[in-house]
Amino acid sequence: DADVTQTPRNRITKTGKRIMLECSQTKGHDRMYWYRQDPGLGLRLIYYSFDVKDINKGEISDGYSVSRQAQAKFSLSLESAIPNQTALYFCATSDLGQGHGNEQFFGPGTRLTVL
Amino acid sequence: GQNIDQPTEMTATEGAIVQINCTYQTSGFNGLFWYQQHAGEAPTFLSYNVLDGLEEKGRFSSFLSRSKGYSYLLLKELQMKDSASYLCAFPTSGANNLFFGTGTRLTVIP
Numbered sequence: 034d035a036d037v038t039q040t041p042r043n044r045i046t047k048t049g050k051r052i053m054l055e056c057s058q059t060k061g062h063d064r065m066y067w068y069r070q071d072p073g074l075g076l077r078l079i080y081y082s083f084d085v086k087d088i089n090k091g092e093i094s095d096g097y098s099v100s101r102q103a104q105a106k107f108s109l110s111l112e113s114a115i116p117n118q119t120a121l122y123f124c125a126t127s128d129l130g131q132g133h134g135n136e137q138f139f140g141p142g143t144r145l146t147v148l
Numbered sequence: 149g150q151n152i153d154q155p156t157e158m159t160a161t162e163g164a165i166v167q168i169n170c171t172y173q174t175s176g177f178n179g180l181f182w183y184q185q186h187a188g189e190a191p192t193f194l195s196y197n198v199l200d201g202l203e204e205k206g207r208f209s210s211f212l213s214r215s216k217g218y219s220y221l222l223l224k225e226l227q228m229k230d231s232a233s234y235l236c237a238f239p240t241s242g243a244n245n246l247f248f249g250t251g252t253r254l255t256v257i258p
Contacts, residue, residue, distance in 0.1 A: 066245060073156075073250060074250060075235070075248050075249060075250035078245050081244065089244070091245070133179070133181070133193075133196040135179065135181075135245075136181065136193055137246055139191050139192070140190060141189070141190050142189070144188075
């Protein structure tokens, strides 16, 4: 069973629509992250959360919002999708007390296309 | 500031050895990671270096020189399945998250 899951895996939507990407984890990690990946630009951090009451903006948070519903769940929303938000989105988790500290464990990704 | 430089693409032959370099700049060093990412898939952890020197793990080894801001990933006995992107990353100041390089896309040819 996957430790970090993302739904949906693929989504095509239209400009202006509200979209929610969901992430769940069974690793028991406190820290969760949302990244987007674009060709030639690598992984860029959108938002991160260190616990249910902690939400922080990353490098490219404009146009996005998040919700940490529980330790195991971290959702990313696009309030009004635009074509340049077409990308591969990854959720990740980490726990300073496990693995190599800052080591992050990634979900399988969501491919989002905004027409 | 913080920055990572990696070659964009590399090609190597099956069975050969390839070295992927990474130079980095960060104000507070707290280790360096290498991840492997096959096209369209999630990045997966390969190695972590916090002290200078070579860490060997099977066919993969990773080297770090903190004074030079330099690391490399060494892949031996290349296999076709090693065709992937290799991402260099370090924890940001305060260790809030990982800063990733844009990755090196390795193509292994027969």
